[in-house]
Amino acid sequence: MKRIALLGMPNTGKSTLFNRLSGASARVGNWPGITVDLMSAKILAGGHIAELIDLPGLYDLHGFSDDEQVVRHFLSNHAVDLVIIVLNSSQIDRQLSLALQIKQLGLPTTLLLNMQDEAKRSGISIDTQAMSEQLGFPVQTISAKYGDGCPQALQLIGQILNQPATISSPQDVAKLLEVDNQIEQTMHDIVKHAVQMPVKLNDETTDQIDRILLHPWLGLPIFFLAMFLLFQFIFTAGKPLQDGMAWALDLFRTEAFEPLLSGLPVWLNGLLLDGIYNGIGTVAAFVPIIVLFFLVMSMVEDSGYLSRAAFLMDSLMAKMGLDGRGFVMILMGFGCNVPALMGTRVMRSRPMRLLTMLVIPLSLCSARLQVFLFMIATLFVAHQAAFIMFGLYMVSFLTIFLTAILFKNQYKSTEPFILELPPYRFPTPRQIWLRGWQEVKHFLNRASKFIVIGVVLVWVMTHYPTDVAPASVGTIAGQIGQFFAPVLNPIGIDTQLAIALIFGFVAKEIVVGSLAVIYGLQGDALSHQIAMNIDWVQGMSFMLFTLIYTPCLSTIATMKSESKSSLFMWLSIVWSLGLAWIISFIFYQGARALGL
Secondary structure (H helix, E strand, C coil): CEEEEEEECCCCCHHHHHHHHHCCCCCCCCCCCCCCCCEEEEEEECCEEEEEEECCCCCCCCCCCHHHHHHHHHHHHCCCCEEEEEEEHHHHHHHHHHHHHHHCCCCCEEEEEECHHHHHHCCCEECHHHHHHHHCCCEEECECCCCECHHHHHHHHHHHHHCCCCCCCHHHHHHHCCCCCCCHHHHHHHHHHHEECCCCCCCHHHHHHHHHHCCCCCHHHHHHHHHHHHHHHHHHHHHHHHHHHHHHHHHHHHHHHHHHHCCCCHHHHHHHHHHHHHHHHHHHCCHHHHHHHHHHHHHHHHHCHHHHHHHHHHHHHHHCCCCHHHHHHHHHHCCCHHHHHHHHHHCCCHHHHHHHHHHHHHCCCHHHHHHHHHHHHHHCCHHHHHHHHHHHHHHHHHHHHHHHHHHCCCCCCCCCCCCCCCCCCCCCHHHHHHHHHHHHHHHHHHHHHHHHHHHHHHHHHHHCCCCCCCCCCCCHHHHHHHHHHHHHHHHCCCHHHHHHHHHHCCCCHHHHHHHHHHHCCCHHHHHHHHHHHCCHHHHHHHHHHHHHCCCCHHHHHHHHHHHCCHHHHHHHHHHHHHHHHHHHHHHHHHHHHCCC
């Protein structure tokens, strides 16, 4: 099988091209350093089944950050039949150095100049024939976003794969990579002969928008207002979808599942209906809102606005020992903490990276989002929902800032912050769908792995021994809840909520499902029962603790792997648990002291 390596600088649309050529759902984001892992897919090119590998974005082949070392290690240890370089046509004068570095490796290469639509609007014209002659390999312009030139690029790839070529061995490439050649003058000559560039790029629209969104005083308030309005829209539009899903699941249970299982033994009927079905069904009812959340956030991410948010936050983050890149990773953590932790590889400074990794688990990830959607819908009226959710996000930011301030002296860094602000882009419906579907698929994959096992364990623990009432103090779950009562009672968390929190340590997706099993109810019946058992103060304390306390096992494992330190991993666990208890205690006891 042929092997094709796809590489380029960050923010050149490399992952978008990967999706376009392969049909896979690689993560596409409009900020530097989004690709942190090797992704591969099989494509058909020139009659060959070829493996297309999406390598991390890098600025310099001879650099020493983690992402650059990943590329160097791959090329030094794997035979490659073709290297596809993806660069931004509108920034070719700054990016051509990477193509010249790859040329020196002696590998079969082609250069795809992406974003030709933006280059055209900016008045940049590129003579691909002249550039190809000087580089010594084919050059073609494309627009991966809209698909322009992509069929021709695939045809060109096939032609190159069909040509007999002397391929440099990985050992030869490894030797060449040891030498850092001077290529600045060569790059200057090529740009001089092949590129016609106006004195000033024509990007008035971006500048006009940035005057408002990057305003020194108005920029941050506008950003937080935009986030609040997005939450308001998601709740308003998603509530009818959630109610419809819950109604359908309840109808399916009543009309189909209960009659089908009526002949089974009582214990098995209870496990399947009150355990597995209730647990999975309660989680599934919130999938429409989660889908809507990710579709909306994908539009914000791909538009280029989050890079501006990182720029706006840089001065504030610097006071806490972080930088704008850290803010980008925190925003990634709102989707999932795991890829956000891996994304810190773009940071060369280890202290900066460790401090960023310490705060990322405090981001309100999508798994926690599901818990909050359920609790907010249970304890608050509709017009309060967006305010409560927005408040939880603000608490998330505050805990991040507090942690950074307290630990910044321990993890000092002097690495400068450089962030490229891409032009504003309107993502295509295909991009929105792929991005949103990838996040939803990731959520469902995680949920399917953990929820079934989790709800079965919760059902067993709440129904054994069999000679006591289900979920009572005499059950295994009740005994565990009683054991933790001295610690959790002062923050208003009862036995049932305590069991959910314990299983939430494995994966937050289990929390809502476990509540359904503990109470033996689902849908509106479950919500009504919880609302009768706890008040809104207890509910808020529970949500605050869930927001801050120890993240899931996947996050813990990733943190240990990325930091290469068990001590750092335990620091994160102990700190998040302690901080969660203190904040919940202050809120709960303060609210009770005020008579709430």
